[in-house]
Amino acid sequence: MAxxxxxxxxxxxxxxxxxxxxxxxxxxxxxxxxxLTILGLFMLLPLIYIFNHALKPYNELFVYPPNIFxxxxxxxxxxxxxxxxxxxxxxVTRYFFNSVVTTVLAVILVTVISAMxxxxxxxxxxxxxxxxxxxxxxxxxxxxxxxHIPRYIVAAHLGIMNTYWxxxxxxxxAPVSVFLMKQFMDQIPNELLEAAKMDGAREFTIFLxxxxxxxxxxxxxxxxxxxxGAWGNLETSQLYMQDEAMKTFPxxxxxxxxxxxxxxxxxGAAAAAAVILFLPNFIIFLFFQRxxxxxxxxxxxx
Amino acid sequence: xxxxxxxxxxPAKRKTSEPVGIRxxxxxxxxxxxxxxxxxIAPFLFCFLAFIFVPxxxxxxxxxxxxxxxxxPRFIGxxxxxxxxxxxxxxxxxxxxxxxKFALIVGPGGYVAAFLLAWLIAQxxxxxxxxxxxxxxxxxxxxxxxxxxxxxxLLTGDRIGYLNSFLMxxxxxxxxxxxxxxxxxxxxxxxxxxxxSSMGVGFLAMMAGILNVNQELYEAARIDGVKSRxxxxxxxxxxxxxxxxxxxxxxxxxxxxxxxxxxxxxxxQFPTPQYAGHLLMSHIQDYGEVRFEMGYAASLSVFxxxxxxxxxxxxxxxxxxxxxx
Numbered sequence: 131m132a133x134x135x136x137x138x139x140x141x142x143x144x145x146x147x148x149x150x151x152x153x154x155x156x157x158x159x160x161x162x163x164x165x166l167t168i169l170g171l172f173m174l175l176p177l178i179y180i181f182n183h184a185l186k187p188y189n190e191l192f193v194y195p196p197n198i199f200x201x202x203x204x205x206x207x208x209x210x211x212x213x214x215x216x217x218x219x220x221x222v223t224r225y226f227f228n229s230v231v232t233t234v235l236a237v238i239l240v241t242v243i244s245a246m247x248x249x250x251x252x253x254x255x256x257x258x259x260x261x262x263x264x265x266x267x268x269x270x271x272x273x274x275x276x277x278h279i280p281r282y283i284v285a286a287h288l289g290i291m292n293t294y295w296x297x298x299x300x301x302x303x304a305p306v307s308v309f310l311m312k313q314f315m316d317q318i319p320n321e322l323l324e325a326a327k328m329d330g331a332r333e334f335t336i337f338l339x340x341x342x343x344x345x346x347x348x349x350x351x352x353x354x355x356x357x358x359g360a361w362g363n364l365e366t367s368q369l370y371m372q373d374e375a376m377k378t379f380p381x382x383x384x385x386x387x388x389x390x391x392x393x394x395x396x397x398g399a400a401a402a403a404a405v406i407l408f409l410p411n412f413i414i415f416l417f418f419q420r421x422x423x424x425x426x427x428x429x430x431x432x
Numbered sequence: 433x434x435x436x437x438x439x440x441x442x443p444a445k446r447k448t449s450e451p452v453g454i455r456x457x458x459x460x461x462x463x464x465x466x467x468x469x470x471x472x473i474a475p476f477l478f479c480f481l482a483f484i485f486v487p488x489x490x491x492x493x494x495x496x497x498x499x500x501x502x503x504x505p506r507f508i509g510x511x512x513x514x515x516x517x518x519x520x521x522x523x524x525x526x527x528x529x530x531x532x533k534f535a536l537i538v539g540p541g542g543y544v545a546a547f548l549l550a551w552l553i554a555q556x557x558x559x560x561x562x563x564x565x566x567x568x569x570x571x572x573x574x575x576x577x578x579x580x581x582x583x584x585x586l587l588t589g590d591r592i593g594y595l596n597s598f599l600m601x602x603x604x605x606x607x608x609x610x611x612x613x614x615x616x617x618x619x620x621x622x623x624x625x626x627x628x629s630s631m632g633v634g635f636l637a638m639m640a641g642i643l644n645v646n647q648e649l650y651e652a653a654r655i656d657g658v659k660s661r662x663x664x665x666x667x668x669x670x671x672x673x674x675x676x677x678x679x680x681x682x683x684x685x686x687x688x689x690x691x692x693x694x695x696x697x698x699x700x701q702f703p704t705p706q707y708a709g710h711l712l713m714s715h716i717q718d719y720g721e722v723r724f725e726m727g728y729a730a731s732l733s734v735f736x737x738x739x740x741x742x743x744x745x746x747x748x749x750x751x752x753x754x755x756x757x
Contacts (some may be wrong), residue, residue, distance in 0.1 A: 176571065180577060273690065281483055
């Protein structure tokens with residue numbers, strides 16, 4: 131370690147020269163940057179639209195082709211949403227509470243459980259790890275729509291209907307997260323873990339103090355994914371919750387416009403609801419993605 | 433390489449011809465030595481078995497039955513598969529070729545695009561990266577909204593549609609093209625829209641992978657005479673992020689084959705006009721949710737699974753050869 135940093139310091143002037151030559155922004159790169167920006171702005175359109183749509187008065191909501199930007203912004207949609215929600219049978223705070231509890235628990239538990247599963251698969255090579263991994267990959271490929279009915283039967287037999295477990299357990303089985311974590315853990319050098327073992331660290335300490343910090347980008351990515359899935363989760367409310375007080379916030383918001391006689395009524399409230407549903411996703415993405423970008427400097431994977 | 437085969441906990445056992453009893457005993461001893469590993473995977477394994485493995489196996493078993501969701505399933509053996517390969521004309525003429533065409537373009541295309549974009553973003557200064565990442569991930573964040581406000585107005589078939597009006601103003605065409613309802617254009621539109629929205633978890637993983645590459649490697653390579661960015665990508669970036677590349681490849685395959693509603697979202701019809709955008713997933717949806725022939729839908733899902741599995745194998749094979757070069 132010390133030797134490399136010394137070398138680095140010695141080589142610094144040379145390195146700087148070389149880098150400046152390689153990193154020189156030529157015309158092609160400028161062109162690329164412009165192209166990237168234009169493409170990025172085009173892809174950002176839906177995001178801009180969501181925020182603007184919520185502020186549109188009714189006479190702008192149904193314009194076709196839709197306006198991206200609002201002309202006469204108003205908060206009337208939020209007022210409408212507030213009025214609609216304050217008259218619901220189960221207080222809206224209850225739905226909100228359900229959603230917050232299940233989402234927070236899901237994000238924490240999924241990251242922990244997937245990391246705990248990925249670590250031995252990648253680093254212990256216990257008997258059966260290959261079979262387990264290929265089973266996880268194989269089930270990843272099965273069409274989710276086809277397993278609704280068997281899943282319902284399992285949930286019914288486990289007795290988790292109308293409990294928070296019913297929201298949580300199906301989401302904890304996250305093969306994509308395990309796969310992602312495992313791929314990142316493959317990059318941790320075995321020597322590092324062995325060294326820790328030599329120094330007397332126990333398996334759990336190694337996992338917590340060495341493996342997890344080194345796969346922080348994967349942890350952050352899994353957190354983003356899980357949050358997105360859990361916060362917008364309608365499925366468990368629809369399938370496993372018969373008790374109205376156990377359903378989630380997105381489910382409640384989807385009932386605002388579903389089953390109405392026409393496509394006009396309450397569209398304002400729905401637009402406002404879309405922003406409220408989207409905002410946490412947006413914030414969580416920025417928060418965790420910043421972590422991914424920040425961790426690269428001191429990851430130490432060699 | 434990074435993944436040496438060294439075992440952490442227990443040295444490898446030699447395989448010799450011994451009586452079954454001793455080998456079994458030895459096996460259980462090994463399993464017992466690894467008890468901590470099993471403890472680690474236990475929580476996930478429970479949820480996985482209960483909510484994914486068992487349901488998938490049950491659903492796969494349904495493929496050998498006639499099941500209409502009202503009566504109990506009736507075992508009919510291979511009949512579903514026989515029908516699938518010999519008589520289901522819509523499947524043979526439209527769903528299968530469409531899916532293969534769609535997957536061949538969207539799978540590799542989305543994969544390469546995700547890598548290129550992730551790499552380009554990694555070249556930007558630190559403060560700008562997050563915003564570009566957000567921009568390219570937006571379609572995955574906003575899902576359905578993106579479709580309805582960007583692509584539908586853009587591809588509308590009359591002269592009001594942005595694309596038609598643009599092309600007509602500049603004299604490329606003299607009458608509007610039905611981008612999403614004409615059977616000749618629907619597939620193209622579907623491919624473009626799917627490529628646009630293919631920056632999902634694979635893209636995030638690749639970006640994390642690229643940013644995670646040890647910077648000293650680049651410096652070492654420069655000293656060793658690497659001159660262009662392309663050489664850097666080929667000799668350093670890709671080899672150092674192989675796990676992430678594999679992850680994104682699998683996710684690209686899964687995502688492509690599981691795409692099915694895109695055609696009907698664009699054209700607003702189900703099934704799509706003259707089955708032009710009929711994919712395997714739409715076929716499954718047709719049988720499972722419209723005709724309630726769950727058994728047949730299950731056998732279609734099994735077929736799709738096999739298709740994905742094979743393309744996955746092909747993908748790993750391609751990667752394997754790349755590794756040797």
